[in-house]
């Protein structure tokens with residue numbers, strides 16, 4: 215029976231937006247939630263139709279999602295959980311439960327898997343949690359809940375549920391053969407030509423701030439698993455064939471696309487070989503580690519560049535080896551510098567993950583970070599100088615900071631505040647980070663321009679405009695980027711070196727200087743606008759902000 219036929223049998227899978235639509239980050243074009251997309255596709259094999267409400271990807275804020283749920287009165291709603299949205303999810307399910315007390319609420323995803331027992335004990339509105347990979351367990355549970363095929367709950371791997379006064383926790387579930395997964399790129403084609411796929415699960419490293427290693431251990435398989443080159447190529451080919459000649463770009467935001475040993479690097483090499491030998495025209499972006507970039511070597515990256523690789527995301531995380539040791543990174547500062555050099559030589563754009571602050575930061579390490587960011591040409595991205603480490607339950611950092619009384623929280627799975635060893639570093643963090651919302655907006659433009667200019671695109675779509683790329687625009691942007699990095703360097707260094715109380719004022723001055731220079735850049739490239747879709751624009755929004763700031767001062 216198709217559950218579509220019975221409206222009371224509707225099943226929703228929900229991912230609340232992480233950006234939550236403030237006026238500064240509306241521009242951010244996010245990736246779809248790949249986990250719930252995968253579950254939706256798998257459920258089709260069981261004739262179950264799942265409706266996905268993906269906050270980021272479908273442009274839905276929490277109120278809109280609530281309205282849709284209350285109108286549809288679904289029988290089952292599954293929420294994918296992240297730590298930074300869990301409180302909003304809990305608030306929402308309480309409101310849903312008030313109006314629709316019979317609706318069954320299920321949690322899943324990495325965060326709920328790690329804190330399953332605590333969550334189900336505390337949040338009575340949650341009926342079930344599936345711990346681990348849910349491709350087998352979720353359809354089994356749905357078939358039971360929709361009364362299509364009863365299964366004894368003890369036979370559903372990963373199921374965490376209440377039975378009388380007890381909480382039952384089955385052993386976590388895992389999907390054994392990644393080659394058998396559906397092609398989750400196909401359903402994205404109608405919405406975007408920037409498709410995301412996952413070709414591996416797990417990671418060869420064990421970074422102290424990351425949930426991946428702990429999650430993989432928890433679900434009973436800490437081995438790095440990956441799809442065969444044949445499966446990856448097959449999915450890419452199908453996507454291209456189904457996309458009716460649209461230019462397709464495919465991003466693999468895997469925890470670790472490359473791995474680090476000869477066998478895993480060989481897999482990636484074979485994928486590039488196949489793209490080249492089959493003359494597949496596609497743009498590829500991947501995520502991997504600095505050490506692996508170096509290990510794979512320049513010829514590997516030249517081949518990948520020929521095969522269409524335009525961007526690599528890499529978690530460099532720090533410019534200090536001491537911090538990298540605390541983060542238990544496999545890669546060193548030198549690996550980062552070398553990885554940057556290799557990718558630059560191959561004209562592959564680099565997008566980095568970076569953690570400026572942790573509770574043990576000191577002036578010396580912060581200055582090393584600034585210096586490193588300058589060396590790898592990433593100091594113009596404000597996010598890089600304003601991010602602090604996260605402490606997710608299950609991670610080594612969480613354990614360490616909790617043991618050292620540097621964490622404040624009501625429950626470990628809710629929002630967590632990190633406290634600093636040295637109060638003056640916390641002040642520096644405040645002075646540098648408090649402008650993130652509006653600067654994130656500009657960072658997003660920089661990512662777009664870096665990428666488009668670095669990979670020789672003819673146009674750059676941004677903020678309802680399309681900019682024509684020519685020599686003048688490239689030069690104007692590169693000057694702007696240099697100035698932005700210089701402004702950040704001089705003010706951030708001043709803030710870090712100042713031991714007086716006016717560092718917040720210096721932070722405000724930095725923000726104003728950056729926004730002013732941004733405004734100048736936007737007016738300099740006005741002639742390159744080739745298509746105007748609407749009258750509202752980023753420049754006017756930021757101009758009003760600059761004026762407001764100047765008045766405040």
Ligand code: B12
Nearest residue numbers: 247248249292293294296297322323325347348424425426
């Ligand atoms: C790819 C990726 C992204 C991509 C795509 C994200 C996405 N939503 O799909 C991008 C780059 C956009 C991203 C963004 C973010 N990410 Co991310 N991301 C990952 C990564 C590397 C792989 C995730 C993935 O696609 N796996 C493959 C799919 C198939 O698996 P899955 O999503 O886990 O889903 C499976 C199960 O978990 C389960 N499941 C998932 N949801 C549900 C719901 C129900 C009801 C059920 C029953 C089951 C279920 O079934 C699925 C199939 O098996 C993970 C690392 C990891 N080990 O998972 C981090 C990870 C999930 N991300 C993380 C974070 C923090 C974020 C951000 C908040 C970062 C930020 N500060 O902005 C945002 C949040 C965005 C959002 N709300 O979607 C953390 C989460 C930590 C935590 N405890 O909350 C992780 C674990 C990495 C880490 N730092 O440790 N991310």
Ligand code: SF4
Nearest residue numbers: 417419420421424469
């Ligand atoms: S390399 Fe990335 S995915 Fe792997 S453990 Fe470190 S942070 Fe996590």
